[in-house]
């Protein structure tokens with residue numbers, strides 16, 4: 001009996017579960033290790049914050065998917081991987097032996113460079129505690145909360161506009177201040193986003209990195225020190241620390257280096273996909289749409305590895321469609337040099353996101 005362990009229930013592994021439904025009769029034991037049985041889909045998180053969706057609408061239940069694929073669901077967090085002994089060790093001390101391991105552990109917001117942020121900011125990921133903190137803030141009864149967000153990438157701008165929209169739709173005043181250290185968009189998309197932020201009433205602080213955070217939280221930046229009721233951290237993508245600690249080959253930041261086949265460059269029995277994986281080229285952004293494309297190949301290559309066949313190679317999409325929601329039912333769409341905006345773009349995103357979730361229900 002060969003043993004395959006899937007570590008993390010991210011975008012790539014949900015596709016592996018789907019695909020393994022027709023692969024159960026093999027002489028194979030498959031386990032999925034995940035802290036919870038629900039995968040929260042990042043694309044719909046801003047919509048949950050805005051109040052367009054209930055949390056459950058943005059979640060995939062891994063338990064029935066695993067059951068259908070004959071995969072054992074192990075609830076827990078991996079704390080280390082012993083590559084020599086081929087063991088994944090969980091926080092509760094349980095060790096899971098494998099012949100093949102697959103890593104889809106995602107990434108975490110990057111707090112480096114801002115002392116105090118880790119302690120006093122609320123990380124956007126994992127999404128479940130983030131969404132809990134957001135609902136608690138809304139329920140606190142503050143008349144006009146002051147909210148700061150660090151990081152103005154796609155996730156940060158969407159969250160900022162969603163929060164402002166949610167406050168307004170509850171009749172609450174309040175400020176949302178978005179700290180941005182650099183522009184993350186092409187000039188025309190940046191212009192559209194800046195206009196949308198203004199329209200929503202989000203205060204964008206351009207070229208203003210958060211320098212440090214104190215209890216309060218009090219945010220220190222080049223524009224001075226300001227007190228907020230909450231600081232949410234969406235900036236950057238940091239690797240799960242257990243990758244480097246395991247001794248697997250990592251890039252300079254600590255993400256697991258993989259070949260185009262998604263196999264680790266140092267340990268061919270280990271595969272990695274999504275944000276946790278690093279390619280030796282710069283053409284693969286850390287984004288859910290890329291994790292999904294990798295997931296389809298990962299499923300294929302894990303089957304091939306089990307059967308002793310040669311794995312296929314990953315070809316990232318040269319251009320990906322980005323749909324950035326703007327608080328209300330309005331979005332900015334872009335792909336390559338093309339961009340446009342409107343409520344049609346929000347409905348398009350809504351249709352795509354709901355279709356993605358429906359694949360797993």
Ligand SMILES: Cc1cc2nc3c(=O)[nH]c(=O)nc-3n(C[C@H](O)[C@H](O)[C@H](O)COP(=O)(O)OP(=O)(O)OC[C@H]3O[C@@H](n4cnc5c(N)ncnc54)[C@H](O)[C@@H]3O)c2cc1C
Nearest residue numbers: 008010011042043077078105106155274275286287288289
């Ligand atoms: C606010 C926000 C909005 C975003 N919106 C979009 C969007 O609209 N479109 C898009 O393409 N990208 C979006 N992104 C980026 C996207 O979230 C990531 O690129 C994507 O989630 C990466 O997918 P993944 O499969 O690698 O990991 P994830 O989907 O993050 O999954 C990783 C899984 O691993 C689990 N895990 C972590 N550590 C452990 C452990 N130690 N043991 C066991 N399990 C573990 C986690 O619980 C999680 O379920 C957004 C990001 C943010 C912050």
